[in-house]
Amino acid sequence: MKNDDRDASLALYLFKKRSKKTVLKIITTVLILGLCFTIILPILNLVPVVFSSIEELGNPNVIWLPLEKSLVSFKAAIRFILPNGFATMAKSVLYASGIMLVQIFFSAMVGYALARVNFWGRNVVFFMVILVFLLPRQSLLLSQYIYFNHFDVLGIMDLFTKAGEVNLINNPVVLVILAVFGFGVNQALFIFLFSQFFKNIPKELEEAALIDGCGFYKTYFRIMIPNAVPIISTVAILSFVWNYGDTYYTNYFSPNGGFLSTLLSTTFSSANKDYVMNAVRTWYDVPLVPDMAFDAVKQAGVLGIMDLFTKAGEVNLINNPVVLVILAVFGFGVNQALFIFLFSQFFKNIPKELEEAALIDGCGFYKTYFRIMIPNAVPIISTVAILSFVWNYGDTYYTNYFSPNGGFLSTLLSTTFSSANKDYVMNAVRTWYDVPLVPDMAFDAVKQAGVLVYLIPLLIVYLVGQRKLVENLENSGLVG
Secondary structure, eight states: OHHHHHHHHHHHHHHHHHHHHHHHHHHHHHHHHHHHHHHHHHHHHHHHHHSBOGGGTTOTTOSSSOSSBOOHHHHHHHHHHOTTTTHHHHHHHHHHHHHHHHHHHHHHHHHHHHHHOOOTTHHHHHHHHHHHHHSOTHHHHHHHHHHHHTBOSTTGGGGTOSSSOBOOTTOTHHHHHHHHTTOSTTHHHHHHHHHHHHHTSOHHHHHHHHHTTOOHHHHIIIIIHHHTHHHHHHHHHHHHHHHHTOOHHHHHHOTTSOOHHHHHHHHTSGGGHHHHHHHHHHHTTOSOOOTHHHHHHHHHHHSSSOOTTSOBTTBOOTTOTHHHHHHHHTTOSTTHHHHHHHHHHHHHTSOHHHHHHHHHTTOOHHHHIIIIIHHHTHHHHHHHHHHHHHHHHTOOHHHHHHOTTSOOHHHHHHHHTSGGGHHHHHHHHHHHTTOSOOOTHHHHHHHHHHHHHHHHHHHHHHHHHHHHHHHHHHTTTSOO
16 A cells, blocks of 8 residues: 555656646747747748838738739849949958958967967057957047048158048058958957967977977968867858948948948938939839838848837837847847857856756756856856947947937937037037137047047946956857
């Protein structure tokens, strides 16, 4: 009788345990499927917008599939952003590929020097790399723009021009120079990645090469570079993607370069809405072009940007900061894919024995996560916290699009000191401070002063957290 009771209790215990695991699996599966659907939903919402005829746009009866299929949006988008046919796309691809090669070549050399060569001031240089990595690009933009607008190196331009300087703005060579000297798109991150990777290569390889008669350069090119293929491929992908989609440097230093990203951002700016709609009306003989035609053509050109401009229960969330929160919740925040990758790499490096021990102690999936994994993830959490704060504080892309009237400092800085406001700023300085004559440089001076004020919180974060940031990124598994 006792054995029967014991067997029944054991069976009941095993049933409860299996039921609990099954319920947890179902909940986890539902959450994952819901998250996947949330990620895919904006792309699905593009179908009735991009593939509908112009006249059907905005029809409330169209939900998933267009009533009347049409490729007019694609035709118009190609006509706008590919004025020279696919040669424009080829030019953008070649540009991104060329800058990618330059960034890899120079970032690898600098990273190797910082990792392996003991020279005076190495730590200062390394901290400067981290500082450039953390600072928003607009903080360096003005000085870079002025320098390339009046380009001269040690006075040698006196030998070639009467003015003693050359204006390199609107010349693609500027983008190459920036990459050569480590100021390309996110290049400080690439230097850091190479540095950390070379630190992890055993010194015995260099010692063996030295014994075999290899000098410094032969060791670098014959030993270190072939062993650095993993990080080179990583940097190559990141560099190509970021340079191909860059609108910041291309808009400022080569606005007439004809790059696809620049054409896309300028053609479909809100100021061009009437022009785009009139062009569609004229080109395709459409008597009535609804407002949604502008978004349809733009989405056809972009095909992948989150479609947050559509109706959500008849509530317009634009200019509501909750949009920025929603983007972060569903993984579309500023550089959030990188944060997910960092966490993934970190958790991969935590020994599985910890989870097995927690399971033996009776911890379930969620208890193991919150009681075991999260406390051990403090290094990567602090790293992501610093990066997230810095990048969100300096963001102008999401704030300008989704909350332009939110009153954020980065947005105010970018809009107040835009070139369109130059006369307003100079007249304000003249009025407020009773200055009878305000030179053109006053605009740049006030703008630079505004940037310095804006940088105060970032400099504090850098001084407090830069050492932790470096240590924790080393332990994150990103380059190991």
